[in-house]
Amino acid sequence: MRKVLVLVEGQTEEKFVKEVLNPHLNNYGKYLIPTLVNTKIVKSGPNFKGGIISYTQVRRDLMRLLGDTSALRVTTMFDLYGLPGEFPGRQDAPAAPYDKVQYIENAFRQDIDHPKFLVNLTLHEFEGLLFTKPAEIARALYDPGKEPELTQIRASFKTPEEINDNPKTAPSKRLKDIFPMYNKPFYGMVISKRIGLHALCAECPHFHQWVSRLENLQ
Numbered sequence: 001m002r003k004v005l006v007l008v009e010g011q012t013e014e015k016f017v018k019e020v021l022n023p024h025l026n027n028y029g030k031y032l033i034p035t036l037v038n039t040k041i042v043k044s045g046p047n048f049k050g051g052i053i054s055y056t057q058v059r060r061d062l063m064r065l066l067g068d069t070s071a072l073r074v075t076t077m078f079d080l081y082g083l084p085g086e087f088p089g090r091q092d093a094p095a096a097p098y099d100k101v102q103y104i105e106n107a108f109r110q111d112i113d114h115p116k117f118l119v120n121l122t123l124h125e126f127e128g129l130l131f132t133k134p135a136e137i138a139r140a141l142y143d144p145g146k147e148p149e150l151t152q153i154r155a156s157f158k159t160p161e162e163i164n165d166n167p168k169t170a171p172s173k174r175l176k177d178i179f180p181m182y183n184k185p186f187y188g189m190v191i192s193k194r195i196g197l198h199a200l201c202a203e204c205p206h207f208h209q210w211v212s213r214l215e216n217l218q
Contacts (some may be wrong), residue, residue: 001026002072004214005065006034007050012126012188013077019189021211024197030072055087059112066114073217075210076116079125080104081165097123097162101206101210104116118217123161126188127171129195130206131160132203136194139186139216143178149178154200161204 004025006017017034025032029139037052038061045138054183058078066073080101083090089107093100101123109119122129130137157163163171175182192200201208 001029002030002217003068003070004030004032005068005071006072006077007037007061007065007074008077009037009079011036015189016126016192017077020192020197020216024211025214028217030214032088032214032216034077035065036060039096041074052082052084058087062112062117063114066112066116070114072116073214074114075114075214076120078121080121080123081125081170083121086169087098088180097208098162104182108127118213124163124165124182124205125171128160128163128187129200129207130175130191131163131171131202133195137175137179140191140194141182143179148176151159152166156161160205161206 005021008014008017014036017032022032037149059074062074065071068074083104085091087104087108088111089104094155095105101121105119105121108121109117114120118190131150131154134154135144135147138144138147138151153163154160160171163169163174167173173183176186197211201211
């Protein structure tokens with residue numbers, strides 16, 4: 001088994017790496033270890049973890065993980081939506097979703113400039129992946145009657161990943177509007193497990209590309 005370190009932005013991504021990605025990647029001879037971004041480092045007591053406040057914190061944590069010579073690779077799982085403005089490529093990225101994520105990932109990769117770094121950003125955010133199966137969202141949130149509304153949202157975009165990143169219409173905002181009870185760490189995991197990794201990869205090409213690269217690491 002070869003170790004792959006994954007810098008993640010929150011508890012949901014941490015659990016997703018441990019409970020969904022890792023069992024699959026074990027079949028390919030890799031085991032993934034997620035690490036939450038440090039939002040604040042203190043001299044005494046535990047550091048504050050989770051959420052991306054600045055690119056400085058991301059870069060600092062990545063360079064620390066890249067110093068682990070026993071790791072095969074270091075990768076990331078951050079939402080493209082809500083990235084800080086100073087993130088490499090953020091200000092001048094093109095508007096088209098897949099062009100945008102590729103542009104920002106390339107700028108991110110160039111800034112880190114390390115052979116063990118495998119760049120990845122989630123387009124546009126974790127909740128977009130959940131729209132792979134609207135029915136599972138509705139069932140997990142105890143309201144199957146909302147499935148048509150969710151299906152209509154999904155049908156408005158070519159892929160779940162393309163559901164846009166406007167502050168009012170990002171996938172997470174849409175879910176909160178339809179289901180005020182939606183809680184990302186809990187329901188995000190419940191829904192993603194019900195959907196399954198195979199279906200997520202089949203519907204979400206950018207996400208699938210990342211998983212494939214992890215599978216094929218040498």
